[in-house]
Amino acid sequence: MSQESTGSRRTYFIVYAALVALTVVTVLVSYVNLGLMNVVVALAIASVKASLVALFFMHLKSEDRLVWGFALVPLAFLALIIGGTLLDTMLR
Amino acid sequence: MNGEPETGRGYLEERGWRSWAYTMDHKRIGVMYLCTTIAFFFIGGIFALLLRLELLSPQAKYFSDHAYNVFFTLHGAMMIFLFIIPAIPSGLGNFFIPMHIGARDVAFPRLNLASYWIFVAGFLVVIASLVSPMDTGWTFYTPYSAKTGAAVATLSFGIFLIGMSSILTGLNFIVTIHMMRAPGMTWHRMPLFLWGMYATSIIQVIATPVVGVTFLLLAMERIFGVAFFDPSKGGDPVLFQHFFWFYSHPVVYVMILPAMGIISEVIPVFSRKPIFGYKAIAYSSLAIAFLGFLVWGHHMFTSGMSPLANAFFSFLTFFVAVPTAVKVFNWIATLYKGSITFEAPMLYALTFIFLFAVGGLTGPFLGALATDVQLHDTYFVVAHFHYTMMGGTVMGFFAGLHYWFPKMTGKMLNEKVARIAWALVFLGFNVTFFTMFITGFEGMPRRYAEYLPRYHVENVISSIGSAILAVGILVMFWNFLQGIRKGPPAPGNPWRALTLEWQTSSPPITENFPEIPVVTDWPYGYGEPKGRTA
Numbered sequence: 001m002s003q004e005s006t007g008s009r010r011t012y013f014i015v016y017a018a019l020v021a022l023t024v025v026t027v028l029v030s031y032v033n034l035g036l037m038n039v040v041v042a043l044a045i046a047s048v049k050a051s052l053v054a055l056f057f058m059h060l061k062s063e064d065r066l067v068w069g070f071a072l073v074p075l076a077f078l079a080l081i082i083g084g085t086l087l088d089t090m091l092r
Numbered sequence: 093m094n095g096e097p098e099t100g101r102g103y104l105e106e107r108g109w110r111s112w113a114y115t116m117d118h119k120r121i122g123v124m125y126l127c128t129t130i131a132f133f134f135i136g137g138i139f140a141l142l143l144r145l146e147l148l149s150p151q152a153k154y155f156s157d158h159a160y161n162v163f164f165t166l167h168g169a170m171m172i173f174l175f176i177i178p179a180i181p182s183g184l185g186n187f188f189i190p191m192h193i194g195a196r197d198v199a200f201p202r203l204n205l206a207s208y209w210i211f212v213a214g215f216l217v218v219i220a221s222l223v224s225p226m227d228t229g230w231t232f233y234t235p236y237s238a239k240t241g242a243a244v245a246t247l248s249f250g251i252f253l254i255g256m257s258s259i260l261t262g263l264n265f266i267v268t269i270h271m272m273r274a275p276g277m278t279w280h281r282m283p284l285f286l287w288g289m290y291a292t293s294i295i296q297v298i299a300t301p302v303v304g305v306t307f308l309l310l311a312m313e314r315i316f317g318v319a320f321f322d323p324s325k326g327g328d329p330v331l332f333q334h335f336f337w338f339y340s341h342p343v344v345y346v347m348i349l350p351a352m353g354i355i356s357e358v359i360p361v362f363s364r365k366p367i368f369g370y371k372a373i374a375y376s377s378l379a380i381a382f383l384g385f386l387v388w389g390h391h392m393f394t395s396g397m398s399p400l401a402n403a404f405f406s407f408l409t410f411f412v413a414v415p416t417a418v419k420v421f422n423w424i425a426t427l428y429k430g431s432i433t434f435e436a437p438m439l440y441a442l443t444f445i446f447l448f449a450v451g452g453l454t455g456p457f458l459g460a461l462a463t464d465v466q467l468h469d470t471y472f473v474v475a476h477f478h479y480t481m482m483g484g485t486v487m488g489f490f491a492g493l494h495y496w497f498p499k500m501t502g503k504m505l506n507e508k509v510a511r512i513a514w515a516l517v518f519l520g521f522n523v524t525f526f527t528m529f530i531t532g533f534e535g536m537p538r539r540y541a542e543y544l545p546r547y548h549v550e551n552v553i554s555s556i557g558s559a560i561l562a563v564g565i566l567v568m569f570w571n572f573l574q575g576i577r578k579g580p581p582a583p584g585n586p587w588r589a590l591t592l593e594w595q596t597s598s599p600p601i602t603e604n605f606p607e608i609p610v611v612t613d614w615p616y617g618y619g620e621p622k623g624r625t626a
Contacts, residue, residue, distance in 0.1 A: 066270070074298050077385055081302065084389065085334045088401040 015056045022049050100601045102502070116201035117602060121208050122187030123500065129183055130569075132174035132215070139167035141562055144524075144555040150548050152541045160541035161227035168230030173251050174215055176485055177343060180350035181296070182211070182261050184492050185289050187500060189265055191593035191600065192283045194274025194609045199267040207260035214253030221247035229539060231340070234321035234332040238313050245314050248307035255300045258346075262296030265289055274592070276611035280374070283591045283615050284367065287374040288353025291381035295342045295349075299385070303339035306332065330395050337388035345384040347481060348448075349377055351488025352419055355441050358491050359423050360616050361589045362438035363430025367616040369422035376415035383412045393464045402461055409459035416452055420445060435587075436510035440491035443518055447483025451476055454529065469539070472532025478525045490517070490568070497572065498586050502599040503579030509571040516564025523557025591615040 026045050034041060055061045060071055103119045112120060142163050146154050155163070186204065190197055198204050221243040228237045228244065237244050269290050273282070310332070312318045319325030321332045360367045367373065389397060389405030423445055432438070454476045457463045467473065498504055531550040536543055543551065585594040592615070596605050 070266075077298050080385060081334070081338045084338075084386075084401070084405075085331065087404060088330065088334065088389070088398045089328065091398040091400050092396070 011056060015052050018052060019049055100603070100606060102597070102599050103602045104502070104599050114205070116197070116205050118186050118190050118198050118201065118204060119500075119600065119604075121204050122183050122185070124208055125178060125186060125211070126183035128211070128215070129175045129179040132170050133179070136167050136170035136175055137562065137565070139163045139170070141558060143167060144558040146541055147543070147551045148555050150543050150545045150551075155541070157541050158227060161229075161539070162225040164539060165226045165229055166222075169218070169226065169247065169251070172230055172343075173254050174218065176347050176481060177258065178211065178254075178261075180354070180485070180489055180492065181265070181289065181292055181346065182207070182258075184354070184489075184496065185265060185292075185350060186261070188496065188593055189268060189286060189289055190272065191596070191604050192286050192591055193269065193272055193277055194592050194605065194611060195268065195272040196603050196605070196608070198264050199272055200264050203260055204264055207257040207264070210253055210260070211257035214250045214255075214257060217250030217253060218247055219250075221250060231336060232307075232310065232332075233336075234310065234313075234329045235323075237310060238321060245311045248310055252304050252307050255304045258296050259300050262293035262300075265293040266297065269293075274609050274611055278611075280371065281611055281614045282374075283353075284356035284370070284373050284377075285350070285353035285591075287377045288349040288351075288356070291377040292346050292349045294378075295346050295381050295384065299339045299342040299346075302335060303343075306335040306339070309335070330392065330397060333392050333395055334388070337391045338385075341388040341391065342381070342384040344481070345380055347485045348488075349380060351444065351485040351492075352377070354488045354492040354495070355423060355444050356419075357589075357591065358437045358441040358495050359426050360618060361495075361587050362435060362441070363427050363432050364618045365426055365430040366618055366620055367422070368425035368428075369418070370614070370616065372418050373422050376418040379415035380412065383408070383415065387412060387459075390459050390464075393461055394468045406459060406461045406464075410456065413452065413456070420449060420452075434511075435494075436505065436507060436514055437491045437495035437587075439511065439514045440487050440494060443514070444484060444487040444491060447479055447487060447521070450526075451479030451481075451483055454479065466535075467532060469537055470532035471528040471536050471538055474538050475525045475528035475532055478528075483521060483525070493572070495587070496593075497575060498582030499593055499598050499600065501576050501579070502582050502597075503575050504582045504586065505575040505579060506571055509567065509574075513564050513568035513571060516560055516567060518564075520557050520559070520561025520564050524554050524561055525557070527554045527557065589615075590617060 022045050026042060029041050029045070030038065032038075054071060060067065063071075103117055112124060115121060142155070143160070146152065146160055146163075152160070186198070224241065224243040224246075226232075226240075226242045226244060226247050228240060228242065232244065232248065269282075269286060309318075309320045313320050313322065313327075319327040321327045321329045323329060356367060356373055387405055387409045389401055390409045393402050393406070454472070457467060458473065458476060494505065494510060527550050531547050531554070532538075534547065534550075536547045536550075582598040584596065584598050586598075587594065590613075592605075592609055592611070593600070595609065
């Protein structure tokens with residue numbers, strides 16, 4: 001795969017810096033009591049970090065629709081296991 | 093594969109253990125999987141016979157209660173994780189997927205070999221766990237599995253490795269089917285076995301990591317005391333069941349979909365008719381794979397799950413019946429007015445339809461909330477499960493073994509002995525498991541070494557049936573061994589089938605085909621002019 005399709009070295013460093021910054025944010029937020037929202041914020045930051053890794057480090061950004069499909073479909077199943085389990089644990 | 097083949101040697105010609113241990117030929121890897129999984133089928137079967145021996149008497153007679161618990165755990169764990177999940181996908185799938193699409197190998201041959209050796213590492217760890225054998229049942233439910241002194245972490249690590257092998261195999265097959273199809277092999281010209289295998293592979297890749305993570309959580313609870321499932325420390329034991337069944341329900345379709353694929357191959361060949369409803373059968377595989385992810389909660393109706401979740405999962409469960417029935421009705425429509433012949437593969441395929449229908453139709457009793465409370469954890473569940481998994485998957489596996497035996501070995505089987513074995517298997521299976529519907533309906537709970545005397549007669553009948561079944565299976569495999577040793581040479585296409593694996597020699601050459609075939613037709617055009625698709 002060419003350098004063009006996978007992004008420049010500068011891009012990788014920017015993404016890396018963003019990942020480190022988001023990790024710092026995760027730690028800082030954990031000291032603030034937001035109740036149930038603590039989990040939501042932590043998961044949201046983690047999702048952004050995972051997206052950055054997938055898009056840039058795993059080159060999803062430059063892949064075709066088929067690979068995008070295989071990357072996104074499992075997220076629906078992840079939502080399913082979380083939703084189905086919450087349907088029980090929140091309403092038991 | 094690089095370039096065209098230089099030789100046309102049969103894939104079995106190379107000798108020596110290294111030629112097997114280091115092989116990257118999908119056919120040899122398939123054969124290694126088949127031999128390994130069949131060995132565990134026999135070991136798991138011995139545990140089943142020991143259970144049936146104990147159940148000949150209402151009181152524990154031959155083994156301690158603990159030994160009985162270990163036996164049913166090992167029977168379940170070995171049959172599920174070491175036989176029924178890998179046997180068709182990794183064994184027959186490895187052998188026939190590349191041949192069905194007209195390729196020389198899978199997309200990642202080295203990864204394929206790695207997946208086999210990871211599987212071997214997994215079963216060695218499973219065997220190592222026998223120093224303190226598991227007694228939790230194959231479901232590993234917490235809180236007991238978090239507390240028992242048995243080697244839970246070891247066994248679950250072994251299954252973790254086996255799961256990893258399963259993911260790699262699924263990944264390999266998905267890429268192979270997408271990227272390696274021969275010229276002209278469009279999606280709607282693919283044999284239906286491939287559609288079944290494609291749906292199976294997707295489940296393997298998506299669902300298996302969940303059980304891996306679940307076992308890791310269990311290991312962390314046991315080793316480090318992190319209380320994911322311990323209610324006294326804020327954990328939730330029912331959460332384990334959610335995670336476990338999110339994998340283990342879809343995985344029953346990993347077991348059954350490849351078998352359904354085999355049935356879709358065998359029925360038209362031995363009916364000499366085009367398959368009825370090709371697209372309906374193909375897409376119903378994907379529908380089953382999808383719907384299978386929505387219904388895991390129906391294993392947990394009596395676990396204390398929320399009433400809304402109970403109703404939700406019960407409601408969705410009934411949808412699975414639709415694509416399943418689509419397949420069964422299309423197979424029956426294929427049989428209608430066909431020129432049916434009853435060779436052994438066809439006998440097993442018809443047995444599949446009959447037994448799977450019984451298994452399927454007893455499913456709604458367990459999917460409905462009201463009746464499940466009565467039947468949960470009784471022998472009715474054991475009977476239902478065995479009718480679908482053994483009457484379904486294993487009969488499909490037997491159909492595949494008989495159907496493809498000439499291709500894999502280059503030898504023909506003794507048809508008369510094969511039919512005798514089939515008769516014994518059919519009789520033994522029904523005597524064993526149909527009786528369990530009755531004992532279960534009458535309320536006999538599963539997983540106990542002792543039972544009330546009023547269930548005695550039924551249990552004796554079941555045990556006699558299991559002995560008949562065992563004899564039938566021994567005769568079948570004796571026939572296989574005799575066929576390999578003394579069977580007459582098989583022609584390239586003894587069944588006059590149209591799929592690509594039959595258009596090359598028996599056994600196939602290492603490269604599968606002298607030249608990559610060009611596909612111009614669908615593979616079910618029996619009695620039809622050439623050149624149509626589904």
